[in-house]
Amino acid sequence: MTGSRVDRRGETRAVARRQVQAILRQLFPATEGVAIDHTWSGALGVPRDWCATVHLDERTGPGWAGGCVGHGVTSANLVGRTLRDLIPRRRTGLTRLPWVGRTVRGWEPEPLRRLGVRGLCAAHRAADRHENSGLERTSVIARVADAVSGR
Known part of the structure; x- marks a missing residue:
């Protein structure tokens, strides 16, 4: 890293x-x-948009999955079952999910990546404080941070 x-x-x-x-x-x-x-x-290694992705190289056979951030246990189970269906090339509801074959935008070069990550973490901490003070909906701070991150 x-x-x-x-x-x-x-x-x-x-x-x-x-x-x-x-x-x-x-x-x-x-x-x-x-x-x-x-x-x-x-x-913690995360994709730029914090979203899971599942890939299978149908020509050579290797498959991989990653980005199970924030929903690790449940999404890891689901990406495993998705790969299970992709490998024998079964077309199922899982293999039609939008995370299959999705292209992930790369991170910015250093030091922009680090500055961006730190800034987004600070924004989410501020959003948490705002929401914990009694706000009944997602803080505008969190919505802006999500938009900036591409989430």
């Missing part, structure tokens, strides 16, 4: 642990006082 620092030891930053713990306690008050033994940390 270029332009972003990665903790090679796999340790989650203390500030991130505190933020996740606060969210956990807010969403599940019964967890108050329950110890958190482990946190996960690692590099």
Whole structure:
């Protein structure tokens, strides 16, 4: 990965642990006082538009899927089943989904990529604060950030 620092030891930053713990306690008050033994940390690789894609090279055979960001478990299951249908060339509802064979726009060159990602993350944090203050619909900040990201 270029332009972003990665903790090679796999340790989650203390500030991130505190933020996740606060969210956990807010969403599940019964967890108050329950110890958190482990946190996960690692590099996050995402496509430019944060959308999943499934491909099969029908000529040579290799298939791949990626971009299961934000819906990882459910979309990973679905992309796996989509590949299962693509490999024997079965035409099913899954193989007709718009993510099959989709072209993903590349990231901007460094340092624009890093600046853009940081700016979008800051915008989404601001949108979360705005929405958590009682807003009953998606914040305009989030809608603008999504439009900028191509989401």
